[in-house]
Amino acid sequence: MYVAHLSLTDFRSYAQVELPLEPGITALVGPNGQGKTNLVEAIGYVATLGSHRVPSDAALVRAGAGRAVVRTRVVRELEPGHPRATLVEVEVTPGKANRARVNGGSPGRARDILGILRTVLFAPEDLSLVKGDPDGRRRFLDDLLVQLVPRFAGTVQDYERVLRQRSALLKTAGAAMRGGRGTADLRTLDVWDAKLAQTGAELVVARRALVAALAPHVAASYAQVSAGQGEAVITYRASLDAALADDGRGRGGDDGAPASGGSAASTSDVPATARLVEAQLLEAMGRLRPKEVERGVCLVGPHRDDLVLTLGGLPAKGYASHGESWSYALALRLASYALLTDGVPAPAAARVAPAHEAGSAAAPTGGAAAATGSGPVATGSGSAATGSGDGVERPRIAQASEADGAAAGDTPDGGAPPRAVAEPAATDWLGRGADWGPDGEPVLILDDVFAELDARRRDRLAELVATARQVLVTAAVAEDVPEPLAGARVDVMGGEVARVL
Ligand SMILES: Nc1ncnc2c1ncn2[C@@H]1O[C@H](COP(=O)(O)OP(=O)(O)O)[C@@H](O)[C@H]1O
Ligand SMILES: [Mg+2]
Secondary structure, three states: OEEEEEEEEEEOOEEEEEEEOOOEEEEEEOOOOOOHHHHHHHHHHHHHOOOOOOOOOHHHEOOOOOOEEEEEEEEEEEEOOEEEEEEEEEEEOOOOOOEEEEOOOOOEEHHHHOOOOOEEEEOHHHHHHHHOOHHHHHHHHHHHHHHHOOOHHHHHHHHHHHHHHHHHHHHHHHHHHHOOOOHHHHHHHHHHHHHHHHHHHHHHHHHHHHHHHHHHHHHHHHHHHHOOOOOEEEEEEOHHHHHHHOOOOOOOOOOOOHHHOOOHHHOOOOOOOHHHHHHHHHHHHHHHHHHHHHHOOOOOOHHHOEEEEEEOOEEHHHHOOHHHHHHHHHHHHHHHHHHHHHOOOOOOOOOOOOHHHHHHHOOOOOHHHHHOOOOOOOOOOHHHHHOOOOOOOOOOOOOOOOOOOOOOOOOOOOOOOOOOOOOOOHHHHHHHHOOOOOOOOOEEEEEOOHHHOOHHHHHHHHHHHOOOOEEEEEEOOHHHOOHHHOOEEEEEEOOEEEEOO
16 A cells, blocks of 8 residues: 555644555655654554654644644555555544544444554654663554454443543542541442453453464564574563463462463463453452552553563563664564564464354354454454455464463463353464455554664665555655655755655
8 A cells, every 4th residue: 555645734733635556666755854763653643643753742843723634535455456445534622522534424433443454663762662661562563453454443442431431540549548438439440340351351362362463573583683693582571471470379370481471371372262351361460459559550451461572482581682672662563564464374283163153253253252342342443344354264363372381372370261162372462453355554654763773774675665655754864765765755944845756
């Protein structure tokens, strides 16, 4: 896919700007502060409904204006050889729900446009994926998850809402308990525990599946950019596992090592079901409740999880050199690009589900999980649904779990509900949703990254991305754009854009 046109109204420094674009490489060149990043940030916003620079929308609206509008014309080949343009328009109004329109239709919920445009954005900020706090890595996972399977946008939003409400209730319950009251609050808390466990489990299972699918791409991409100094291994570390390992039953085994994961369900490739994780979350919350009420915070759930990055067996954070950290950050983005482009593969050793399970897994909206009311709800985005209605049953995937010595279907003892209803394996969730048709390749955006990299990494990165369908590069001077990325050039100066090459 590619963006054929970008049009901004009151976005960042632009009152109004029109930028026609083409497939292939385009460099946006101009001195600092002239509005290059503002342009690519807007394109990224259409893909993720978020900015790579700021956590909230307020800064995106031009100072003095009440709302910003970003319009893009996205060209996709949903059938090979038949490019079709889709006009996507988002209105950003801080403090209010954003609205979006597709092809000039009536305005609707912003998140329904997710999935039409896919982008992978490289930026100087990416270094904090490796060196920074877990929240940046959680956002990385959730953004990628939503691009891969847009219906998870609803799950992420629901989880955040439930988390806020439960945290608020914990605070008031704590205050009430200290004042000698509070049983009513605790009863309400049960309701929120259930909601947190349900949405939290969906998110944990989806993230684990994502990490399992992403891990081989990260290892390969790291090897490509780094010329093979140590293997890059990513794993998902769930706060749930620490909570379960704490229960005195020895779950989590004898390996206290963070990157190794803990309980069986923690390894990213065991087909842990949302139902099992939901039960485990409830159990953990039950056990942690006195502490939670005392401290007024939710102590277990995906908001406290992390994506652990290791290099040659050591944590990248704190151990990797500056150059290695950059290679890792690039590898995470390149891996995202590969995963979005290729989709979630069925591994050679795919385990085919028994017929009754496969039948249920092929149900159009989330299979058994949706049927029981606990599955993520489809967002109704037409484009997202088109790929999965072909009636083809895909083999159920059990990635690498056997190789790790954990039998498929192995569950930690105790507390696991019977698997009465067939539920899709974690990777199924991604596999079905990520079946995107032939044009999943995202637009690549490289915002000012070449100035940050040494010559070797610059050249490697340029080589690796040069053949992508569309690459947008920003640079202060044309010389910062490496040779393999010579292409169209747009000068950006004082809020004006001008095609010069
Ligand atoms: N909400 C806003 N309203 C008006 N100007 C803004 C807003 N946000 C950023 N800017 C201006 O945009 C400019 C930065 O643009 P940017 O795209 O980051 O530059 P660069 O070309 O260096 O990438 C700065 O001059 C900044 O003051
Ligand atoms: Mg910039």
